[in-house]
Amino acid sequence: MRYAKPWWYKRMIEEGIKFTLQRKLILDVLNRTKKHLSAEEIYFIVRKFYPNIGFATVYRTLDLLTKIGIVIKLNFGDGRMRYELAEKENASHIHLICKNCGKVFEDGGDENEKIKEIEKNISSRYNFKVENLKIFFMGKCENCQKGGD
Amino acid sequence: MRYAKPWWYKRMIEEGIKFTLQRKLILDVLNRTKKHLSAEEIYFIVRKFYPNIGFATVYRTLDLLTKIGIVIKLNFGDGRMRYELAEKENASHIHLICKNCGKVFEDGGDENEKIKEIEKNISSRYNFKVENLKIFFMGKCENCQKGGD
DNA sequence: CTGCATGCAAAACTTTTGCAGAATC
């Protein structure tokens, strides 16, 4: 074959689930975007390439992919779940959420070492096996601080 | 008066909102529990003392109290929001969520210093004014690690 | 072929909203 299959293809085969066109398209969308998309947003993007896809399929796929660790489910408290490829979550990045404009920024990972330390402490203190983590800082972004309220 | 009014009473007066019985009861529930209650749970507890309270009132109250910072809205990704008194959030505690049994544990605050450092770095690096933060560690708790799956 | 996956539509949930009546300050 011409191109190597993406890493998630392997995982899916490994798990014995089918690599259908719909699933491929959903994963492509997640792979191409830098944003944290909601199920609805994903649905509408996929529809451009595959107009017949159903809402239920999007939800079921995201659910499935979340369960086997290919996708990460995020919640910024705005009433809907958002999704991203797990790959991108590796570096335990910090999400900065502006309470004013709602924008989500991400720390590049400069705090990774400190986070790892905390993780280590927590793990041993509570005998808790950390599999992944989410860190949200809520406040006001640079722009909104300037712009008054 | 015999007893000092709780701190949130002041905040509410300050904000010019009324300290109604329903609001008092909701705050009492939040104040007495150690758990992170959902709106529904709060509703049913308050109903024991005040059977006529409506769902909408609970939601509106929690919303209002969240807006003025008396209550913190949390989301553990299980499809419903959970609430706690802001007071308890002060120490930027870490939530440990067991993916297996769903239990939520809390770190006592032993990592506070490291968290503060991270917060400081983030603030200056992005000019982001951090107002509050949430840290979730997902994984397997001690019990579930023992018990096999 | 066989069973897993999909699409559709309806259901299930949580949360929000409109409005008339009630309670607070």
Add this chain to the structure above:
DNA sequence: GATTCTGCAAAAGTTTTGCATGCAG
């Protein structure tokens, strides 16, 4: 006494589910 708050019921929005059909392996 005016305004804010409440309760009810209905609406809105997201996510889940049942079932017949379709498709991947």
